[in-house]
Amino acid sequence: MAGFRDRGDAPVDLRVVPHPTVTLALVFGPGTPLVDDPAGGRHRGSFVAGLGTGSAGEVRVRGEEIAGVQVRLSPAVAFAALGVSPDELSGAVVTLDELWGREAARIRERLDEAPTWQHRFALTEELLARRCAEAPPAHxxxxxxxxxxxxxxxxxxxxxxxxxxxxxxxxxxxxxxxxxxxxxxxxxxxxxxxxxxxxxxxxxxxxxxxxxxxxxxxxxxxxxxxxxxxxxxxxxPGSPWLAVDALKWGNRAGNISSRPGRPPL
Incomplete structure (x- = not known):
């Protein structure tokens, strides 16, 4: 898990690099990211990127004054946490509004009101833990x-x-x-x-x-x-896709605060 906020000196334009997790981006603040997908679609706001999303560099995240919490979810728990089959998300981008409806807007408000990154991380962990507890686990x-x-x-x-x-x-x-x-x-x-x-x-x-x-x-x-x-x-290795792993891309994408935890297995 990581919190990120762009530096504001230039618009964000990030190539999404395929990753062996399901990526959840919970955005807040004044800016709203736009995510371009390979089919020519454009998604706005908080989003989920399925396992392996970003082939050929065709998925990009753009915007200004973007802030949010990024979570790398193991695909083994993604169904329980997100409420959608990982098979439906494979290589795709879906907005959180499509998945969670009004709850997505409430989460954005709570993240915006939280005073620190640690509060935002705790809020996100609580949210995902509750959703996982209410859904059946994978085999x-x-x-x-x-x-x-x-x-x-x-x-x-x-x-x-x-x-x-x-x-x-x-x-x-x-x-x-x-x-x-x-x-x-x-x-x-x-x-x-x-x-x-x-x-x-x-x-x-x-x-x-x-x-x-x-x-x-x-x-x-x-x-x-x-x-x-x-x-x-x-x-x-220098592709500035917002990542939890500091070894890969460090702070090249903006100001990043990370939350230590177990690897997303």
Missing amino acids: PEVVWSWRRIVAGRGLVRVEELAAEVGWSRKRLWSRFQAQIGLPPKRAANLVRFDHAVHRLAAGDRAGRVAAESGYADQSHLHRDIAIRTGATPATV
């Missing part, structure tokens, strides 16, 4: 499989996952996609990509990252990054 086998993929940095075979949970490959594929938002293999590839970008941002050489992250070669890594972000291995 334990699906949650376990997702966590195995994340722990293995995407280098896990679907056949192995199915065998370990005692399901057929077909059953795992259908339940996983319905409750996580992507088929297991595509989810694993997204996690692998994210891990590779972390390493590039930390200064590791592209050739070494490719070899140790499960890519066939450096060209394979280059193509994957280009397809997912529209950028190159040299430029993608």
Whole structure:
């Protein structure tokens, strides 16, 4: 979780980088972000970006005087927290008004009235905890499989996952996609990509990252990054997509306050 406020010296124009979580952006204050999607649509205000949103750099966030709380939600809890199937959100952007109706406006007012970032973080945690408590959880086998993929940095075979949970490959594929938002293999590839970008941002050489992250070669890594972000291995670590992870993009997107917590598994 992180709080962000743009510096006000120039309009915000951010390329959304695909991420192996569902991103919830709760905005407040005088500005209202506009989110352009690949289909040519434009969304206004607080929004949810589904698992892997931002392929080819076609999703952008624009605006002025924008402030908000960004939450990286594990897809394993996104259905309970948001009230919408992750499968419906896959690669998509949906406004919070569409999902929550009047509650979205009330949340914006409460965030605007909160005196500090810590109060806003606590308010957001309370909101999500309440929603999760009121909704059925994902299947334990699906949650376990997702966590195995994340722990293995995407280098896990679907056949192995199915065998370990005692399901057929077909059953795992259908339940996983319905409750996580992507088929297991595509989810694993997204996690692998994210891990590779972390390493590039930390200064590791592209050739070494490719070899140790499960890519066939450096060209394979280059193509994957280009397809997912529209950028190159040299430029993608500097893409100023508002992120909780300071290792990736630090404060390049504006003034950011983070809330320590568990990784979004």
